[in-house]
Amino acid sequence: MLRSIRSGGLPYIIPRSEIPIKSAAEIIGKLLLTIVIVIVLLVIVLIAYFVFSGSSLMDLEAAVSDEWSIYAQMIVFTIAAFGMYALFERKRGWPLGFMQKSAALWTVRGMLAGILLMSASAALIWLLGGAEWHWIGFNRTVILSLLDGAVLYAAVAVYEEFFARGYVQGLIRYHYGSITAVVVSSILFALMHGFNPGSFESPLPMVNLWLAGVLLAVSREASGGLWLPIGLHLTWNYFQGYVYGFRVSGTDNVPSVIESTASGPVALSGGSFGVEGSFVTTIITIAGIAAVYAIYNGKKRES
Incomplete structure (x- = not known):
């Protein structure tokens, strides 16, 4: 041609x-x-x-x-x-995705999805013996930590989604279409976390970071804006670190509602990288991608 x-x-x-x-x-x-x-x-x-x-x-x-x-x-x-x-x-x-109708509703949907997916991953790792949990509860230190974490991960979710899904995914999508934009922006998203401690402890952290990027990118495509992935990203990180006590993408542990200690093989526990280093999270994230894609296609057929 x-x-x-x-x-x-x-x-x-x-x-x-x-x-x-x-x-x-x-x-x-x-x-x-x-x-x-x-x-x-x-x-x-x-x-x-x-x-x-x-x-x-x-x-x-x-x-x-x-x-x-x-x-x-x-x-x-x-x-x-x-x-x-x-x-x-x-x-x-082409839009960045911030100016979206029903932004609050999309955010709540994303937050619920993040809680569901992270809770499923954390619970399965614990049930399979990949983590030992000790209940800490809501003492003053934990409450202050929860408040600090809410501000931190709200900011992280907004900035990373704006950059990775708003700008980078939008730029690639304009030239090459949705599939290429989802794949490539997710690779760049994984590489953005490549300097985190434990990123290459096994292949699973980078695989799971890429899959998490795909999940967030598909959520961006499904909803037509950034607020679904922002909500999902927020509670995924927040519940991982501040509720279930895992390391978030290899970062240090913080005071949390549950204290978590890795046990068993690294492929199950996630090792020093946390939940995102476990094969359990690989399975749960793939299921999340399939669910969002199925819902998206269903809505397209109805319209």
């Missing part, structure tokens, strides 16, 4: 096989530019921090790992992605 276009008033022919290559180069270029913007903004934030706090460069490691810097990274990624969208994509007409 050939496509005729004009340049300087004269038509010339471009083989269609070259068009996807040009689109891929455009996508890669925009994603790299987004990362460059993120790095520049983070450097500016760190310089401002050192200037106004009076800290020295010797405190760099502590500053980067501090809670304020985590929120700063979220804000910077969001600004960079929105800036790229506003400059290059808004005129093309």
Whole structure:
């Protein structure tokens, strides 16, 4: 297949096989530019921090790992992605997914789905001997931890879904369609977590991160907006760490309602990566993807 276009008033022919290559180069270029913007903004934030706090460069490691810097990274990624969208994509007409009808209802549906899927994974790991649980309850430390976690993972859910499902998935979908967008954005989502402790303890953490990305991406396609995956992402992380006491994507344990200790083989317990390192989560996530896809197709047939 050939496509005729004009340049300087004269038509010339471009083989269609070259068009996807040009689109891929455009996508890669925009994603790299987004990362460059993120790095520049983070450097500016760190310089401002050192200037106004009076800290020295010797405190760099502590500053980067501090809670304020985590929120700063979220804000910077969001600004960079929105800036790229506003400059290059808004005129093309594809939506980021924030402006969605019945956003509150979609969020609640996502939160319920996240609770269901994470509870099923955690309970099965425990029942099969992959974790030992000790009830802690709702003491002052746990309550403060629950409140802190709600704010943290609400922010994480919004920023990661905006970046991965809103901007990246939308950008790829515009050029290549939904299936490619779901697969590729989910790979990038998994790679975003590749520096977390325990990511490569076995193949399962990266497999499950990719499947979680697929689940969230299919949820984005199914609902037509970001609020279903935002709700799902929020409670998936929150219940994993702050209720059931597992490590969330390899991060440190936090004060939780249930204290969880890994036991049994790593493939079952998830090891140092937590629930997302277990084959149980692989099965549950695949079931979740199938359920969302089936519901989505059912609604399409009804409409």
